């Protein structure tokens with residue numbers, strides 16, 4: 001990375017209610033040219049506040065925002081060269097599609113014919129045929145089409161950085177996935193630098209080069225979607241990214257070569273793929289697909305009872321209660337058990353995947 | 360829809376759920392309907408009287424009242440009345456906009472409440488009392504003149520009472536709530552994110568107002584302006600007290616004709632004119648409602 005980052009956030013904080021609410025709490029974030037970074041976190045964790053500060057719609061209580069290397073403190077939104085696609089889309093209801101998309105260019109004072117050409121190109125980019133849609137009113141468009149107008153309206157001004165604040169939250173799952181793939185390809189095609197905010201981990205994974213997990217104003221973990229899914233650094237992160245099985249650690253028996261052997265409260269010792277000073281109240285975490293269930297004891301496995309089983313999207317899942325009372329979820333592409341509720345089963349955990357994390 | 364109308368949305372979901380017995384909501388209108396019916400009868404009586412003979416309003420037929428109505432003096436008063444109503448509508452709307460904006464934007468509940476009460480005062484206090492208040496302020500020896508002459512030494516520097524300025528001031532002040540409330544309702548219905556989106560897209564504050572806020576708020580402001588205009592074409596107490604004998608309005612002439620001069624047909628003819636004005640204003644309002652509905656829907 002020889003080029004300067006497009007966005008650098010340093011030690012950014014924003015409190016509300018005289019310091020009682022720490023909406024954004026000392027976060028750092030870089031976005032490199034051509035990179036799309038997702039901020040992923042539950043509702044209320046400070047995502048929107050972060051975006052608003054970057055765009056200049058809100059001011060930080062502490063910290064710094066640099067865009068293309070320049071500190072933007074004190075610059076109003078219209079001088080920041082940043083695009084923002086709002087959660088509510090904020091399409092101007094009294095303007096046609098064309099007028100909406102042309103708005104930013106008009107504010108830049110471009111010549112009329114240049115605006116015409118750019119608007120047509122932007123509409124084509126988001127796959128709205130200019131002939132058909134340019135003259136339409138926002139009220140005549142579907143949710144997905146409004147989405148595209150909002151996107152075109154932002155991209156047409158060619159901002160240095162594009163911010164997306166959950167613009168697809170209102171769409172249904174399939175349309176959202178479709179738009180995510182499309183947005184990703186537009187972003188690649190234009191080499192956009194972008195921050196994409198969402199509380200939906202699937203969209204975040206599909207969209208981004210890097211993901212930042214946020215909770216209660218703080219960044220918990222940053223990395224590629226795969227890294228974070230495979231090696232979450234906390235139970236919260238793991239939970240947030242998907243179903244997580246958790247066993248409390250009673251004792252760490254051994255730590256060697258970056259691996260550990262731990263005694264869990266389910267009464268069984270297991271090998272895990274990492275080590276470290278984990279202190280009191282730590283957990284072993286692993287995902288449903290990192291387990292194998294057996295109808296007979298293979299040795300060294302947890303014994304439990306099947307509570308329920310489902311088949312969904314090509315996957316078999318079993319809810320199992322272990323002898324010690326721990327609940328866990330197992331998952332497999334093949335139906336390894338002809339088991340029904342009440343059957344006794346044995347579960348092993350892939351030692352290369354299970355991890356220990358702090359409380 | 361105007362801001363006022365859109366705040367009254369019908370219970371549409373009920374319409375489709377047919378089998379439930381429809382409540383007889385028409386019954387709700389009976390008390391007011393009786394009053395309005397009475398008013399209609401009055402309007403017809405006025406219409407009848409306007410084409411009656413003087414002193415034989417019920418038996419004779421004559422267009423004399425309308426000929427009198429078209430006299431130079433009366434035409435002057437009619438034009439004056441409409442002109443002042445128009446001017447007051449314009450000024451009130453301009454004055455109301457920042458107030459409405461403050462009401463919708465302030466985050467302090469206390470400030471909003473205080474301003475709202477201050478705005479609504481003209482509706483609560485009698486027009487007569489308000490007019491006397493203005494007389495005390497604007498009169499030759501009123502507060503304003505005394506203050507200015509104390510400061511400048513000029514005797515009676517301003518002549519504000521018993522002329523158009525005084526009447527206009529009174530009309531604007533007393534009709535502020537009529538303009539503020541619809542404008543505030545219209546502004547409240549504009550999501551703040553539209554303003555922010557314009558801002559991020561490169562519009563400074565002034566351009567945001569010009570391209571986003573005003574176009575979206577104008578139907579509400581127009582509705583307010585039309586209300587003020589309609590209200591002030593019939594103004595009586597304010598011009599009577601603040602205009603003295605110099606500034607007369609249609610309503611004041613009606614009182615004179617039907618009262619001391621007992622020319623009932625002319626008074627009635629002028630009343631018919633006022634009613635027609637009110638109806639014209641109302642249809643103008645419908646027109647705005649329609650064009651605005653086309654924009655939004």
Ligand SMILES: Nc1ncnc2c1ncn2[C@@H]1O[C@H](COP(=O)(O)OP(=O)(O)O)[C@@H](O)[C@H]1O
Nearest residue numbers: 016017021023042043044045046047048049050
């Ligand atoms: N203007 C505000 N005044 C007070 N609290 C606010 C304001 N804006 C946001 N907050 C608080 O800050 C926290 C983060 O909000 P937000 O950034 O909107 O979260 P997210 O977008 O992740 O859902 C929330 O607890 C919210 O209540």
Ligand SMILES: [Mg+2]
Nearest residue numbers: 044047048087
């Ligand atoms: Mg949000």
